[in-house]
Amino acid sequence: MDKHNFILKSLDAVSINAVRHRRFIHSRPELSFNEYGTASYVCKVLDGLNIPYVNNIAGTGICAVIHGKANKSAAEPKTLLLRADMDALPITEVSDKEYKSQNKGVMHACGHDAHTSILLGICEILNASRDKFGGCAKLVFQPGEETSGGAKPMIDSGILENPNVDACIALHVDPEIDTGKLRIKSGSLYASPDDFKITVHGRGGHGAEPEKCVDPIVISADIIHALMNLVSREINPFDNAVITVGSICGGTASNIIPDTVEMTGTARSLTNDVRSYLKRRIGEVARGxxxxxxxxxxxxxxELFPPLINDAELSEKLYKSACKTIGTNNCILGGNATMAGEDFAYFSQERPSVLVKLGCRNEAMGITAPIHHSSFDIDESCMKTGIAVFSQFALDYLG
Ligand SMILES: [Zn+2]
Ligand SMILES: [Zn+2]
Structure with a gap:
């Protein structure tokens, strides 16, 4: 049986398991770096499949390894890393589904439950098709994507070595794309979501005597205005940047000029060049x-996560495997990047990598809420698409 038919034959059973995994994980969401129950569930499934793994990496992270048995004689067997994230968000879920969150105030509102379950499905298929590929598949379940990021500490712990990883792939569910479709965009896909803090030290006094003071409130107003101009006047309109001042704090009464004002903001860009430009210029503008x-x-x-840049050649290969699996009509090429951040970017800095957007929208079922929303849900049949495409790509890539 060829690889494609093998995947098709296993897909229904594997997808049913994936839905079961997803509902279990969905109802027991855990916040970043506290994914203990989720990680032990993943380990239990891997144990059941007899797949070896290392756990407790960077906290709750797991790296499973499946070695292919074909082409043993190949001179340079390849290693492909597939990554899922496991953490949930501090949101109270609004849902009447039986598998809704049982952990009050915590919710899988970003679909990481689906990512984890899809990767378990891929584990099942790759493990059953070891005679159909050479080299090695590393299946990584990472903690903490929503906060400081589990990707970097996992990479620092050596998951890209022994055997050396040649390429990395990941997916993220997207409620703006219909279920059954996926979107592949080469180049920039996610921004660097960096934070900044500016504290203006003036000299306080009576609101009636500003001439005896240095008013940090007026100065802060000028700084905020100048930061907006920085994006519109200094960044090439064909590049992308966002500066938002999200908090400003100063003063206690209408007739008192305070000593200090503190403001915090986010500065986002899609390239490392614009990123370092913003880092330098925000400081220069404020000081000036x-x-x-x-x-x-x-x-x-x-500096939080770097910009996520999808490798062009790998995107092309993944697109071909996807077209073969779900048809060209269901594969969307290109589209816009987002100014949100994604810590898979650390993988893309180290190895050729691609993150794919997997459609999970279903208007007929009322599944349209955006990610990070209390009503977010997925059309679970999207998991079948994710499992099929990534399994096909793994078998194609590992030959
Ligand atoms: Zn998220
Ligand atoms: Zn996410």
Whole structure:
């Protein structure tokens, strides 16, 4: 039986299991770096399949390894890493489904329950088709995507070595795309979601005597205005950047000029060049305006995830496997990037990588809520698409 037919034959049974996994995990959501129950469920499924793994990586992370048995003599067997995230969000789920969250205030509102279950389905198929590929598949279940990110500490612990990983793939459910379809975009896909904090130190006093003070509130207004101009006047319109000042804190009463004002914001871009430009210029603008008004300022810029850049060649290969599996009509090429962040970006910095958007929308079923929303849900049949395409790609890539 050829690879494609083998996947088709196993797909129905594997998809039923994946739905079962998803409902179990969905009803027991856990916050970032606390995915203990989820991780032990994943380990139990891997144990049941006799797939070897290392667990407790970077906390709750798991790396399972499936070695192919075909082409043993190949000079350079390849290793493909497939990654899923496991964490949920601090949101109270609004749902009347029987498998809704039992953990009040915590919810799988980003579909990571589906990602984990899809990867377990892929484990099942690859494990049963070891005679159909050479090299090695590494299946990575990572913690903490929604907060500081489990990808980097897992990479730091060595999951890209022994055997050396040649390429990495991941998927994310997308409620803007109909179930049954997926979208592949080469190049920039997610932004670097960095944080900054500016503290303006002026000199406080009576609101009636501003001439005796250095008013940090007025200075902050100028800084915020200048930061908006920074994006519109200094960033090439064909590049992308967002600066949002999300909090500003200063003052206690209408007639008092405070000593300090503190503001925090997010600065996002799709390339490393724009990223380092923003990092430098936000500080220069804030310091420059403060100097103009005889104030001082503290500036902190916290780099979170890097921009996620999909490898062009690998995107092309994945597109071919996807077309073969679900038909060209169901494979969307290109489209826009998002200014949200995604810590799979750390994989894309280290190896050729692709993250694919998997449609999970179903208007007829009323499944249209955006991710991170209390009513978010998926059309579970999307998992079959994810399992089929990624299994096909793994078998194609590992030959
Ligand atoms: Zn999310
Ligand atoms: Zn997510």
């Amino acid at each position: 305006i403060c100097a103009t008004y005889n104030a001082q300022c503290d500036y902190e810029f916290t």
